[in-house]
Amino acid sequence: xxxxxxxxxxxxxxxxxxxxxxxxxxxxxxxxxxxxxxxxxxxxxxxxxxxxxxxxxxxxxxxxxxxxxxxxxxxxxxxxxxxxxxxxxxxxxxxxxxxxxxxxxxxxxxxxxxxxxxxxxxxxxxxxxxxxxxxxxxxxxxxxxxxxxxxxxxxxxxxxxxxxxxxxxxxxxxxxxxxxxxxxxxxxxxxxxxxxxxxxxxxxxxxxxxxxxxxxxxxxxxxxxxxxxxxxxxxxxxxxxxxxxxxxxxxxxxxxxxxxxxxxxxxxxxxxxxxxxxxxxxxxxxxxxxxxxxxxxxxxxxxxxxxxxxxxxxxxxxxxxxxxxxxxxxxxxxxxxxxxxxxxxxxxxxxxxxxxxxxxxxxxxxxxxxxxxxxxxxxxxxxxxxxxxxxxxxxxx
Numbered sequence: 001x002x003x004x005x006x007x008x009x010x011x012x013x014x015x016x017x018x019x020x021x022x023x024x025x026x027x028x029x030x031x032x033x034x035x036x037x038x039x040x041x042x043x044x045x046x047x048x049x050x051x052x053x054x055x056x057x058x059x060x061x062x063x064x065x066x067x068x069x070x071x072x073x074x075x076x077x078x079x080x081x082x083x084x085x086x087x088x089x090x091x092x093x094x095x096x097x098x099x100x101x102x103x104x105x106x107x108x109x110x111x112x113x114x115x116x117x118x119x120x121x122x123x124x125x126x127x128x129x130x131x132x133x134x135x136x137x138x139x140x141x142x143x144x145x146x147x148x149x150x151x152x153x154x155x156x157x158x159x160x161x162x163x164x165x166x167x168x169x170x171x172x173x174x175x176x177x178x179x180x181x182x183x184x185x186x187x188x189x190x191x192x193x194x195x196x197x198x199x200x201x202x203x204x205x206x207x208x209x210x211x212x213x214x215x216x217x218x219x220x221x222x223x224x225x226x227x228x229x230x231x232x233x234x235x236x237x238x239x240x241x242x243x244x245x246x247x248x249x250x251x252x253x254x255x256x257x258x259x260x261x262x263x264x265x266x267x268x269x270x271x272x273x274x275x276x277x278x279x280x281x282x283x284x285x286x287x288x289x290x291x292x293x294x295x296x297x298x299x300x301x302x303x304x305x306x307x308x309x310x311x312x313x314x315x316x317x318x319x320x321x322x323x324x325x326x327x328x329x330x331x332x333x334x335x336x337x338x339x340x341x342x343x344x345x346x347x348x349x350x351x352x353x354x355x356x357x358x359x360x361x362x363x364x365x366x367x368x369x370x371x372x373x374x375x376x377x378x379x380x381x382x383x384x385x386x387x388x389x390x391x392x393x394x395x396x397x
Contacts (some may be wrong), residue, residue: 005048006040013055016141023075024055030090035149037066047150052164054121060159064110065152068092077152080137080321082130098127098134108151113143123160127319132288136319138164163319169329172203173336177341180340185348186211186309188232189340193312205283205292206315207236208244210260214309227251230264230311237282237292237315269334270297275315286381290318298334302343309345312337 009188010028014021033039047065051072054061062073064315070092076086088096094103113119121141127134138161146152179196190209197204210230231247248257250264256276263270272295283292292294292315300310314333320326 004047006051007046007336008042009052013052016290020075023078025073026086026089026351029146032070032090035066035068035070035092037070044150050146050150050154054154060157062092062155062157063146063152064155065146065150067151068151069094069110080128080139080157082127082128082137083091098129102126109141109143110145111152114145117144119143123164130321134288134319135321136288162325162341166201166325168334169325172200173329173332176200176333177336177340180336181341183344186213186344188343189344190310192338194234194236197314201287201334202319203287203317204236204314205287205318206237206279206295207237207291208313209233209234209235209310210248210313211310212308228307230260233310235282236286237279238285239282240278243282259297260311260313263299263311267299267301267304267306268310269299269330271295272297279315283318287317288319292316292318294322296330298330298337300338302335306338306342310337310341 004258010024014024028040028246037043037130050063054063054072055074055075058076060074060077062071062077064070065072067106070090071088073089078089081088084098093106094100099106109119109121119142121143123138125136125138128137129135137159140158142156144154144156146154176193177195180189180193183192190211193209194207197207209232211233212228213231214228227249229247229249232244235244245252245254245257248254248260250261252258252261256279273293275293275295278292279295280291283290283353294314294316296314298312298314299308300306300312301308312334314330316322316326316330
């Protein structure tokens with residue numbers, strides 16, 4: 001390639017590390033002349049300067065150049081778009097299939113940028129392909145129109161995914177905890193939990209609840225037996241009636257129920273990395289309408305000393321990574337679920353104990369009253385008998 005302004009800039013940028021050099025080689029390899037902007041040798045000096053500033057910027061930045069809005073971006077932008085890099089380098093924006101549903105919104109941003117020096121977009125979410133699966137990426141964006149002679153736009157991004165997800169998860173747990181705490185007993189809790197999950201389709205694409213349905217008066221017998229049975233209380237998702245087993249116990253051999261059995265046996269959370277197909281399909285009409293592939297089984301126990309009264313099965317969001325913050329969120333959710341279940345169990349048992357104590361007290365009172373009545377009757381009989389004896393003695397004398 002003939003030495004020119006752009007080539008000089010690229011040579012200057014190549015003095016970085018191997019990764020930076022590879023990024024510059026990618027730009028060189030693009031067939032820019034197939035677009036209205038023409039070959040790099042024809043690009044104006046002003047564009048060369050802007051390209052240099054974009055390439056050395058630490059923030060994700062890109063240029064949309066030419067009437068086709070062809071993408072040219074820096075290394076930070078390449079990381080931001082996940083697996084879409086390097087395939088979208090040098091491609092017209094409107095041809096990127098993963099973003100075609102956002103074309104109207106993108107065009108609106110460009111129109112707004114043409115009216116003001118810099119147009120700032122509020123936080124928005126856009127899907128990026130990451131290792132074979134779509135991931136929702138949260139972004140903030142500043143758009144500036146390039147000088148008219150350059151025909152294009154400069155975009156500067158800030159990724160807010162971690163911050164936004166952290167705040168949303170905290171808010172979700174707070175809201176669910178408040179809703180769940182309105183239950184008066186366990187039978188009323190299950191529909192409340194399921195309804196709250198129905199209303200959060202993106203965070204909980206599918207869900208199910210199993211419980212022992214143990215009553216306080218039957219607890220002692222079941223604990224001696226050691227094999228509680230767990231009954232399906234309901235599910236969230238587009239399922240057939242036979243999708244979830246109506247019940248299971250610790251002797252189950254059903255492969256799909258082994259994670260649930262493990263959660264009961266070890267009294268700890270279990271992650272299901274490959275959901276049964278019939279479970280996965282339940283998410284296709286909810287949230288992002290993706291196939292749910294992972295789930296977590298949350299037992300209502302926080303220590304090995306607590307009985308597992310119930311299991312909450314939640315499908316994990318299909319467009320969010322199961323990273324450390326996400327795992328901490330699931331643990332927090334389990335704590336809230338366990339707390340509300342165990343509080344209701346304790347409340348129910350306390351009420352049952354009060355009822356039993358009152359019943360026993362009443363029995364004792366009744367027995368005492370009967371005993372007193374019997375003793376009074378015996379005393380009266382003894383008095384009557386004594387009077388008769390004295391009367392007979394008097395008659396004999």
